Amino acid sequence: MSGQASRALAFVRRADIWLPKVVVAPSFAASLFFVYGFIAWTVYISFTRSGILPRYEWAGFVQYVRLWNTPRWYVALENLLIFGGLFMVGCLVIGIFLAILLDQRIRAEGALRTIYLYPMALSFIVTGTAWKWILNPTLGLERVMIDLGFTNFQFDWLVNREMAIYTVVIAGVWQSSGYVMALFLAGLRSVDDEIVKAAAMDGAGPFRTYVGIILPMLRPVFLSAIIVLAHLAIKSFDLVIALTAGGPGIATDLPATFMYAYAFQRSELGLAAASAVMMLVTIMAVVVPYLYSELRASRK
């Protein structure tokens, strides 16, 4: 090798020591600024008296005190509990049920899976728009049932203060249950056949084999499904906006719509920031222990 070539090679090698860092640096810097910096910024706003315009004098916990004294915040939290709970249970029950049925060597499995999962490709705004029409109090499902002979059938949940939040559950479960199905189907496929065979030899029926033996083996799948669903529920925003716009009145407000309303419609930046911080804390409470255990497991 000539001296020049080896010097060029040495230069390339030296460049290779810092190039990886230089390449990752812009993304990392963006993440530091736009994720960590912005979180710090929002946290700071939540400790000020910012109204229409941000103000940067420290004001302690005023906004948090105001937030926890705002009745609308409690409406949003109660709705999150109802919606989140039913949404998660509904998706898990339907998703697991369908996964088990599809696990029976069905010929049309591919086509069925495609049908069950396509709502995941849609925007929540599209889903909300479609269900808003289906649940229309006069022209929607109600008309179909009356047409079928149930002349007294009434279905006004969409405009009923007490029931409107359940329409969000209906649309949400429709959209996301296929996803849970896909997660569990993959999980079921990874279960060792020997175990299924052994259970069958011991005389365990199909029900006992699944509920008593296979599902308990799928704990990690349960865990990640629950995390994903909880995450979706806490962030839910578009679906409510499209379906009920938070109404009637504020009957279907969720923390995400609460935050948006206070930030962009009522111009209460401080209070909006405080509610956003509460959302972050809630999600972190769900996700951080999970991530921690995942990382520990992967190091073993």
Add this chain to the structure above:
Amino acid sequence: MSARQIHGIVRATSPLNTFLRLLLFAILGLFALYYLMPLFVMIATALKPLEEIRTGTLISLPQEPTLEPALRAWDSACVGVRCEGLKPYVWNSMAMVIPAVIISTFLGAINGYALTKWRFRGSDLIFGLMLFGAFIPFQVVLLPMARTLGILGMAGTVPGLVLVHTIYGLAFTTLFFRNFFVGVSDGIVQAAKIDGAGFFGIFFRLMLPMAPPAIVVTVIWQFTQIWNDFLFGVAFTVGDSNPVTVALNNLVASSTGVKEYNVDMAAAIIAAVPTLIVYVFAGKYFIRGLAAGAVKG
């Protein structure tokens, strides 16, 4: 799917089992109808003249199918005060999604490569810190982002949205490519280094040609996420620069004049078609992205 040693638990051997098998198909079929029903209702409604909507029901087939509502939704329905249909907003979404997907995918690829094949002190920590961005509720960055876009002079513009989606997509794209490149043997990279290939040479000539599966999964994930986004669109754009999801919501929510449900449904279909096409033609990769997304939530 792995070939199973034994068949599923319900086997077709006796009359009882034949019955169970039929029941199984009946239930699966009913669920298929349940998932397809809203799509059917959307399409049927979009094809009906308004008169038929008033007299018929959700599930009745259009008697005199018409494309009139679809055409109106495309270029003359009113979104706010502007009566040009969804067309201009579909272009906004295109102008937003294409650059955002390309940039975030490319950066994710090179990050994933650098963080796995050129590990340096702190590279795992950097990845961990970046990954965190995939979990935050975006409400927590809305206010600072609105202010920052204002300072950059990008408030209410499509390029502003491109920036936002690129930045908050990085955590996902880096995750996808890191997971892919972790599985690529280090030996190949070592051999290339001995042959004198450098950082970029290995990336462009060796790694990228191996990476189409990861590229497809990432592009589909980013495309679906960004096309379907509503929160950033509604928070950071106004009127003319709205992406299609925001315009759809405004179109449906507008309460002036006669409610044209057929136009609403046609508009919803227009907003859904791009991601549905991607799903139909690349469903396998879409599901892979979702599975990878399960790790991040």
